Amino acid sequence: xxxxxxxxxxxxxxxxxxxxxxxxxxxxxxxxxxxxxxxxxxxxxxxxxxxxxxxxxxxxxxxxxxxxxxxxxxxxxxxxxxxxxxxxxxxxxxxxxxxxxxxxxxxxxxxxxxxxxxxxxxxxxxxxxxxxxxxxxxxxxxxxxxxxxxxxxxxxxxxxxxxxxxxxxxxxxxxxxxxxxxxxxxxxxxxxxxxxxxxxxxxxxxxxxxxxxxxxxxxxxxxxxxxxxxxxxxxxxxxxxxxxxxxxxxxxxxxxxxxxxxxxxxxxxxxxxxxxxxxxxxxxxxxxxxxxxxxxxxxxxxxxxxxxxxxxxxxxxxxxxxxxxxxxxxxxxxxxxxxxxxxxxxxxxxxxxxxxxxxxxxxxxxxxxxxxxxxxxxxxxxxxxxxxxxxxxxxxxxxx
Amino acid sequence: xxxxxxxxxxxxxxxxxxxxxxxxxxxxxxxxxxxxxxxxxxxxxxxxxxxxxxxxxxxxxxxxxxxxxxxxxxxxxxxxxxxxxxxxxxxxxxxxxxxxxxxxxxxxxxxxxxxxxxxxxxxxxxxxxxxxxxxxxxxxxxxxxxxxxxxxxxxxxxxxxxxxxxxxxxxxxxxxxxxxxxxxxxxxxxxxxxxxxxxxxxxxxxxxxxxxxxxxxxxxxxxxxxxxxxxxxxxxxxxxxxxxxxxxxxxxxxxxxxxxxxxxxxxxxxxxxxxxxxxxxxxxxxxxxxxxxxxxxxxxxxxxxxxxxxxxxxxxxxxxxxxxxxxxxxxxxxxxxxxxxxxxxxxxxxxxxxxxxxxxxxxxxxxxxxxxxxxxxxxxxxxxxxxxxxxxxxxxxxxxxxxxxxxxxxxxxxxxxxxxxxxxxxxxxxxxxxxxxxxxxxxxxxxxxxxxxxxxxxxxxxxxxxxxxxxxxxxxxxxxxxxxxxxxxxxxxxxxxxxxxxxxxxxxxxxxxxxxxxxxxxxxxxxxxxxxxxxxxxxxxxxxxxxxxxxxx
Numbered sequence: 005x006x007x008x009x010x011x012x013x014x015x016x017x018x019x020x021x022x023x024x025x026x027x028x029x030x031x032x033x034x035x036x037x038x039x040x041x042x043x044x045x046x047x048x049x050x051x052x053x054x055x056x057x058x059x060x061x062x063x064x065x066x067x068x069x070x071x072x073x074x075x076x077x078x079x080x081x082x083x084x085x086x087x088x089x090x091x092x093x094x095x096x097x098x099x100x101x102x103x104x105x106x107x108x109x110x111x112x113x114x115x116x117x118x119x120x121x122x123x124x125x126x127x128x129x130x131x132x133x134x135x136x137x138x139x140x141x142x143x144x145x146x147x148x149x150x151x152x153x154x155x156x157x158x159x160x161x162x163x164x165x166x167x168x169x170x171x172x173x174x175x176x177x178x179x180x181x182x183x184x185x186x187x188x189x190x191x192x193x194x195x196x197x198x199x200x201x202x203x204x205x206x207x208x209x210x211x212x213x214x215x216x217x218x219x220x221x222x223x224x225x226x227x228x229x230x231x232x233x234x235x236x237x238x239x240x241x242x243x244x245x246x247x248x249x250x251x252x253x254x255x256x257x258x259x260x261x262x263x264x265x266x267x268x269x270x271x272x273x274x275x276x277x278x279x280x281x282x283x284x285x286x287x288x289x290x291x292x293x294x295x296x297x298x299x300x301x302x303x304x305x306x307x308x309x310x311x312x313x314x315x316x317x318x319x320x321x322x323x324x325x326x327x328x329x330x331x332x333x334x335x336x337x338x339x340x341x342x343x344x345x346x347x348x349x350x351x352x353x354x355x356x357x358x359x360x361x362x363x364x365x366x367x368x369x370x371x372x373x374x375x376x377x378x379x380x381x382x383x384x385x386x387x388x389x390x391x392x393x394x395x396x397x398x399x400x401x402x403x404x
Numbered sequence: 405x406x407x408x409x410x411x412x413x414x415x416x417x418x419x420x421x422x423x424x425x426x427x428x429x430x431x432x433x434x435x436x437x438x439x440x441x442x443x444x445x446x447x448x449x450x451x452x453x454x455x456x457x458x459x460x461x462x463x464x465x466x467x468x469x470x471x472x473x474x475x476x477x478x479x480x481x482x483x484x485x486x487x488x489x490x491x492x493x494x495x496x497x498x499x500x501x502x503x504x505x506x507x508x509x510x511x512x513x514x515x516x517x518x519x520x521x522x523x524x525x526x527x528x529x530x531x532x533x534x535x536x537x538x539x540x541x542x543x544x545x546x547x548x549x550x551x552x553x554x555x556x557x558x559x560x561x562x563x564x565x566x567x568x569x570x571x572x573x574x575x576x577x578x579x580x581x582x583x584x585x586x587x588x589x590x591x592x593x594x595x596x597x598x599x600x601x602x603x604x605x606x607x608x609x610x611x612x613x614x615x616x617x618x619x620x621x622x623x624x625x626x627x628x629x630x631x632x633x634x635x636x637x638x639x640x641x642x643x644x645x646x647x648x649x650x651x652x653x654x655x656x657x658x659x660x661x662x663x664x665x666x667x668x669x670x671x672x673x674x675x676x677x678x679x680x681x682x683x684x685x686x687x688x689x690x691x692x693x694x695x696x697x698x699x700x701x702x703x704x705x706x707x708x709x710x711x712x713x714x715x716x717x718x719x720x721x722x723x724x725x726x727x728x729x730x731x732x733x734x735x736x737x738x739x740x741x742x743x744x745x746x747x748x749x750x751x752x753x754x755x756x757x758x759x760x761x762x763x764x765x766x767x768x769x770x771x772x773x774x775x776x777x778x779x780x781x782x783x784x785x786x787x788x789x790x791x792x793x794x795x796x797x798x799x800x801x802x803x804x805x806x807x808x809x810x811x812x813x814x815x816x817x818x819x820x821x822x823x824x825x826x827x828x829x830x831x832x833x834x835x836x837x838x839x840x841x842x843x844x845x846x847x848x849x850x851x852x853x854x855x856x857x858x859x860x861x862x863x864x865x866x867x868x869x870x871x872x873x874x875x876x877x878x879x880x881x882x883x884x885x886x887x888x889x890x891x892x893x894x895x896x897x898x899x900x901x902x903x904x905x906x907x908x909x910x911x912x913x914x915x916x917x918x919x920x921x922x923x924x925x926x927x928x929x930x931x932x933x934x935x936x937x938x939x940x941x942x943x944x945x946x947x948x949x950x951x952x953x954x955x956x957x
Binding site: 074081113121125 | 463464465467468469470471472474475476508509510511512514516517518520521524584597598634636642940941942943945946947949950
């Protein structure tokens with residue numbers, strides 16, 4: 005109990021300073037509901053020792069195009085609140101159990117804050133979200149206790165660690181995006197693939213995300229920071245005459261829209277994807293091989309990311325106490341659950357040198373670990389490409 | 405330079421061809437080639453594109469919750485291989501295949517982009533179709549013969565029609581301010597924990613080209629306002645009050661004052677529901693309001709007379725053998741009329757001019773003076789019914805089956821609402837029941853039609869009243885769902901009111917969500933059963949509502 009009161013005393017003092025510095029309604033509403041959250045101790049035999057509010061506010065412009073035509077465009081704003089409540093003590097709390105976040109009741113709090121963000125609506129939503137988080141935590145700690153009675157623990161680690169309370173409220177920066185200009189640019193760039201009749205399917209996805217994250221907790225942390233990401237992903241697919249599915253992609257990204265690669269650089273990169281995928285359709289099939297290889301720098305980095313980077317990250321995300329992946333981070337990881345992936349941010353993973361190009365699947369860490377062999381080439385079940393039955397539309401009626 | 409030259413050439417080409425022309429050209433090209441080279445060859449192909457432009461604005465507690473515009477074009481492909489007598493769409497014991505890709509295509513009429521997508525999706529669809537025809541023929545060797553040996557596809561005359569579908573002119577600022585104002589009203593009601601008022605304006609244009617010569621470009625607009633208020637009773641029961649307005653045009657929606665009244669009705673209804681007693685399971689006489697009766701008919705009758713269910717051995721086939729027989733009281737008739745755009749000043753949501761197979765919409769009398777005459781038919785024939793009656797429908801991305809349109813219940817035993825209530829009181833006394841029930845408003849319903857499930861239905865009421873025979877005022881109750889079985893329920897209908905009400909909504913089934921209406925007078929039923937609603941066990945919020953006075957907004 006003393007710890008709890010001490011935490012809130014610290015919160016009050018520190019957030020008062022922040023309040024004086026910034027009149028942000030979100031920060032004030034988070035602070036005031038955090039203050040009220042102490043009342044939950046009355047209702048619970050396991051008092052809450054930690055409450056955290058995080059709000060992600062992102063402005064997203066997304067444009068997709070293919071072969072010189074717009075496929076979709078969207079401008080959306082998302083404001084996602086999340087509340088974490090820890091009951092018990094840092095040595096043993098409701099988190100880090102597979103059913104920690106399983107809620108049996110009715111969710112009354114909306115998944116997103118309104119576009120019109122006012123002090124009153126933020127408090128209303130945090131009130132309902134905290135109520136749900138508290139009830140979830142109450143049920144979770146009971147389930148965890150009963151489950152632990154039936155297992156032998158080899159390690160008895162605490163559930164949560166102390167961290168310094170950081171105070172950092174930075175200015176919100178939002179740069180206007182010229183959506184019409186970007187739409188024209190993306191549509192035009194997607195038309196590059198129209199020069200390549202050997203490519204069956206292609207598309208360009210562009211997103212620019214401007215995000216602001218708010219975080220406050222009962223340890224006194226008070227954060228507001230911006231996090232932006234712009235990326236363009238060009239993808240192309242085709243089938244070789246023997247049915248093998250071939251694909252290639254390139255991703256350009258930047259933390260600041262103003263530093264995004266020039267249109268000329270984008271055009272060069274996309275053209276390279278189209279050239280090399282076309283070349284792949286004519287390349288011989290790679291054979292099973294065991295021997296020395298040369299990995300270009302980016303391929304080497306991706307190989308290490310696959311072998312060493314992805315698995316720990318996946319484990320961390322799977323943990324009940326882990327922080328959920330944020331919108332900007334999710335995009336940075338290509339929505340593939342983190343790590344490198346050929347269809348995600350790292351389109352060129354696993355491709356051999358264009359001068360000695362051979363068709364094969366990407367190098368797979370599993371094979372490297374166990375057999376030190378390249379994976380066998382993947383064929384699509386022996387099916388022929390569409391051209392077996394119907395001519396490519398570029399070819400006109402004379403194609404067959 | 406070469407790139408930009410090509411791009412300019414493509415742009416010029418785009419200006420020259422419209423979407424219907426691109427679809428027609430590519431259909432002709434692919435059909436010709438597949439007929440020459442593919443085995444089994446297709447005998448019918450169709451390309452359909454559904455273009456949707458949607459604008460959504462929603463508000464809660466006086467502030468703008470979200471708003472957005474979306475624009476999409478969805479490509480659906482039908483390829484039939486084999487012959488109309490036996491093709492790849494043949495249903496094998498409930499196994500209903502999906503071939504169509506439901507693929508997004510370019511929003512602009514750029515031929516190369518659209519043709520490329522169609523080409524790839526046609527190839528994929530053809531492969532699925534050919535594979536399934538082989539599976540069907542193999543299956544026939546090891547299964548008993550089906551009872552209904554009707555063909556798989558009917559011959560229908562091609563339709564050619566082009567219409568301009570106007571765009572709804574939405575004043576975004578005006579609607580945003582209205583929604584803010586209306587949603588602020590709900591914050592006055594202490595029991596409202598969550599609330600939402602949404603406005604949706606949608607334009608839908610459908611393009612269809614077939615190898616039989618059908619060339620259609622038609623569609624309509626949709627406008628709706630949904631008001632919902634959610635709360636939780638002290639015993640944990642979740643409760644909702646809602647109001648829903650659906651129209652084809654913005655002018656078809658109620659006036660702003662009427663909507664504001666509806667908002668406050670939702671707040672008042674929820675407040676009363678939170679304090680209402682829980683009703684116990686009960687069987688007794690009841691009145692269903694016109695809107696509630698519409699949902700009742702939609703669920704227990706409408707889904708069971710959809711044509712494709714009559715030849716599917718996995719279905720319950722409640723009425724398959726009842727053509728020419730009495731299925732409803734003799735004073736009732738049921739008509740499905742997609743050509744009716746409004747009734748009594750209310751625009752109907754199940755209105756359309758052509759169905760999704762290109763068959764012209766027409767009114768169909770399903771039940772005439774209680775006698776079943778026919779079924780709702782798509783181009784999938786059933787025994788005794790070889791042709792479509794314009795009810796082949798789908799949501800973009802799904803396969804077409806027979807679906808409902810505007811269900812209209814007509815009665816020859818009409819009395820005034822006052823007389824109907826007096827008849828209910830008589831029925832309560834005659835059956836020596838403590839009370840009867842009045843179902844004023846329902847939210848939805850569902851039914852199970854397959855044999856492996858129960859042949860039962862459920863209707864979910866929002867507002868239910870106990871009606872006492874001794875003159876006490878009606879009493880609002882909560883926690884009741886209507887349950888029943890179809891044949892037993894129809895036999896209990898005693899009379900109807902003389903005033904029809906409209907329930908507009910969306911119906912979900914195998915072919916997705918399609919707009920429908922149900923129009924009916926109020927029904928007096930001598931016996932209806934209610935069961936307890938599933939109930940949440942968690943308590944209302946532990947802390948009191950925050951006071952929204954912490955500083956300047």
